[in-house]
Amino acid sequence: MTKDLYPLGEIPPVGEVPARMHAMVIRPERFGPPEKAMRPEVVETPRPGPGQVLVMVMAAGVNYNNVWAGQGQPVDVIAARTKLGDPTGFHIGGSDGAGVVWAIGAGVRHVAVGDHVILSPGQWDETAPDMRMYGDPGYSTSGLAWGYETNYGSFAQFCLVDDYQCHPKPTGLTWEMAACFLLTGATAYRQLCGWPPHVVTPGDPVLVWGGAGGLGSMAIQIVRRFGGRPVAVVSDESKYEYCLGLGAVGVVNRSHFDHWGRLPDVTDTAGYARWSRGARAFGQAVWEALGERVPPRIVFEHPGTDTMPTSLYLCAPSGMVVTCGGTSGYNGDIDLRFLWMRQKRLQGSHGANTRQFRAVVDLVAAGDIVPCLAGTASFAEIPWAHQLMYENRHPRGNQAVLVNAPTVGLRDLPAAAPAVG
Numbered sequence: 001m002t003k004d005l006y007p008l009g010e011i012p013p014v015g016e017v018p019a020r021m022h023a024m025v026i027r028p029e030r031f032g033p034p035e036k037a038m039r040p041e042v043v044e045t046p047r048p049g050p051g052q053v054l055v056m057v058m059a060a061g062v063n064y065n066n067v068w069a070g071q072g073q074p075v076d077v078i079a080a081r082t083k084l085g086d087p088t089g090f091h092i093g094g095s096d097g098a099g100v101v102w103a104i105g106a107g108v109r110h111v112a113v114g115d116h117v118i119l120s121p122g123q124w125d126e127t128a129p130d131m132r133m134y135g136d137p138g139y140s141t142s143g144l145a146w147g148y149e150t151n152y153g154s155f156a157q158f159c160l161v162d163d164y165q166c167h168p169k170p171t172g173l174t175w176e177m178a179a180c181f182l183l184t185g186a187t188a189y190r191q192l193c194g195w196p197p198h199v200v201t202p203g204d205p206v207l208v209w210g211g212a213g214g215l216g217s218m219a220i221q222i223v224r225r226f227g228g229r230p231v232a233v234v235s236d237e238s239k240y241e242y243c244l245g246l247g248a249v250g251v252v253n254r255s256h257f258d259h260w261g262r263l264p265d266v267t268d269t270a271g272y273a274r275w276s277r278g279a280r281a282f283g284q285a286v287w288e289a290l291g292e293r294v295p296p297r298i299v300f301e302h303p304g305t306d307t308m309p310t311s312l313y314l315c316a317p318s319g320m321v322v323t324c325g326g327t328s329g330y331n332g333d334i335d336l337r338f339l340w341m342r343q344k345r346l347q348g349s350h351g352a353n354t355r356q357f358r359a360v361v362d363l364v365a366a367g368d369i370v371p372c373l374a375g376t377a378s379f380a381e382i383p384w385a386h387q388l389m390y391e392n393r394h395p396r397g398n399q400a401v402l403v404n405a406p407t408v409g410l411r412d413l414p415a416a417a418p419a420v421g
């Protein structure tokens with residue numbers, strides 16, 4: 001007989017979908033820091049609609065998306081969905097995950113119940129006119145961050161994805177390794193390899209902010225993989241070895257400098273001169289780390305307000321600053337003179353397309369880059385793991401949490417669960 005609810009870690013027979021499931025839930029009345037916003041609850045298990053796949057989640061990855069979702073800032077994702085007719089009134093986050101296909105909706109032909117999959121975190125409408133015209137979800141207004149702008153992410157026993165989000169899990173990876181890297185890895189890959197002619201080529205110096213973070217740890221490896229010379233920036237010398245071990249040619253400690261934040265007005269002569277001195281000194285440190293007095297051809301941005309003025313200043317003439325975030329704020333000031341006189345490019349980048357997601361899975365499967373799994377928490381520790389990230393006290397690299405996997409180190413289902421029917 002089908003059970004109504006399974007405890008976490010107890011795997012139902014393959015294909016059996018219980019009526020309810022355990023989930024880590026955000027509700028508007030709890031918006032705030034992660035430890036306040038996220039609570040375990042039991043909710044109804046969603047059913048896959050046309051083109052959708054229900055995945056039994058073995059492990060999930062921790063990302064900034066659920067920090068933002070829990071704060072209700074910069075977007076109240078629950079209110080946004082309620083407006084579009086979502087009746088749930090809650091958010092189940094989780095934009096990275098790995099698990100087993102448990103049920104498929106009408107029209108799903110290339111994914112089957114029982115497949116072991118890694119989930120990519122982008123959703124879009126494949127029939128949208130702008131998808132058909134331009135062929136890249138990054139250019140489509142239908143693009144959404146799964147487990148952030150959409151409900152039923154990976155912080156629950158079952159999650160709901162579109163079929164194209166399912167990528168074959170490399171058999172050598174444990175569930176927690178498979179769950180932790182794709183969002184950061186593919187975002188970094190698109191930033192570094194997706195904007196020709198500014199793609200990493202052999203010898204290119206590349207400045208990587210947050211080198212020990214989720215994006216940064218993947219970026220260092222990708223730059224190295226394509227022959228570039230990554231210089232990592234961190235805030236603490238204890239992170240040097242980690243970045244060097246991933247392939248950075250040098251590391252700079254940003255806490256030795258204090259010119260961060262918004263650019264002084266160009267009419268504030270003293271303030272602007274102070275900022276220029278700080279930016280030049282930082283540039284000098286980057287040269288020293290690189291071992292050569294050449295500016296970075298690509299600057300890998302995501303901290304935003306604190307670093308953007310320096311990023312644009314340091315970038316090589318005809319080089320590119322490519323950004324995907326604003327951890328320290330969304331006001332990214334630039335002195336336009338550096339942009340036009342040195343003919344630099346300021347490029348936005350968001351998520352990745354299917355080919356880029358798969359390229360990163362393939363790089364990991366081939367052992368060319370590693371997932372940088374820094375730690376694995378339990379399901380109950382999901383709020384705490386996000387709290388550490390919110391406070392920038394989380395471990396280096398990427399973090400995972402176990403959902404249905406009863407223990408770390410598993411690469412398969414714990415015991416062959418009988419198929420239903």
Ligand code: NAP
Pocket residue numbers: 063064065183184187209210211212213214215216233234235236239254302303306307324325326327328349350351352389392397
């Ligand atoms: P993460 O693991 O927390 O790493 C970010 C790193 O940035 C930190 O380790 C920190 O390293 C550094 N940092 C923090 N504040 C900084 C500041 N004020 N100035 C300079 N560096 C600072 O986070 P992540 O997963 O890499 O994500 C980083 C950002 O990118 C987040 O805002 C996230 O939302 C965004 N993101 C966007 C996309 C997209 O598709 N648009 C995808 C992934 C992530 P140190 O303290 O050592 O310098």
